[in-house]
Amino acid sequence: MKILLGDNQFFGVNHSNLKKAVETQKLFSSSENIIEFIKKSHEIGINGFMINSNDLGYKVVAQFPFMSFPEKECHFSIPYPHKYAALVNETGILGLLKFILRRIRPVDFKYVLQFLLSSNAAYLVPTIVRLEIPKNLPKGSVIYLQNVVTDLILGLDNGHKLIDTYINAVENLGYKAGIITLNPLHFRKSYEEYGKHKDLYLCFNINKIGFNVFPSVEDVTKEIDYIKNKTKWKIVGMSIFSSGAQIVTISESIEFIKSIDFDYIVFGSSKLNNIKENYLKFNT
Secondary structure, eight states: OEEEEOOGGGGTOOSSOHHHHHHHHHHTOSHHHHHHHHHHHHHHTOOEEEEEOSHHHHHHHHHOOGGGOTTOEEEEEEOOHHHHHHHHHHHHHHHHHHHHHTTOOGGGHHHHHHHHHHOOGGGGHHHHHHHHSOTTSOTTOEEEEOHHHHHHHTTSTTHHHHHHHHHHHHHHTTOEEEEEOSOHHHHHHHHHHHHTTSOOEEEEEOOTTOTTOSSOHHHHHHHHHHHHHHOOOEEEEEOTTGGGOTTSOHHHHHHHHHTSOOSEEEEOOSOHHHHHHHHHHHTO
């Protein structure tokens, strides 16, 4: 099982303590501060880091010295929905199209033309994927589709086709495709028929007390066994510490996670000492 550094502390995300979230975010007010923290986490032994493509996250990846850490991994989640929602709200769908047109290459024009002729957003997926990935991100890194997009797509009649389009676009660019979802059972049931043989990274919440675990801890742990036996997908667990909930200890959380067959787990902290202690607990 590989361990990735999560990014909640960088962006002031704490679902159980908003005051602590604000205080934590102040520690990471610049890309330089975040990069230095990631580098020190790598020195502890963490296998890599996972970060989303908001403006600061994109800047971190664009500036990160990957050549100095060739054995470490970067898991990058796209798109940052707020950016595109704001564009549409402020300038309409034509504003979004102009944003894309200003950044595309000649090879992308066929996708834009197909979109204009059909109004099928799937034709824009390869272009949007490329635009979301920093140029210096090493090939072979994992690119995840964020859960808000994944779970919305799964509600469409032909959602599996959009998922396929996304996976193909990522792989054609030389990266590995990942999916983040709030409901791994629903995703698997919707997509297994079409993609069980794909090399997909499936990421979702899992923790001992069931905080933001859907539909339940019992169902998800059973689902993990099914996925490991019936598909080629790699399993990535996040929110493993229940977002800092006080009703369960870190040691109890770690023992629970260690009892499950994960390929990767993700956790974050604003303190390097905590990261070191948890890393050692996972490896003893």
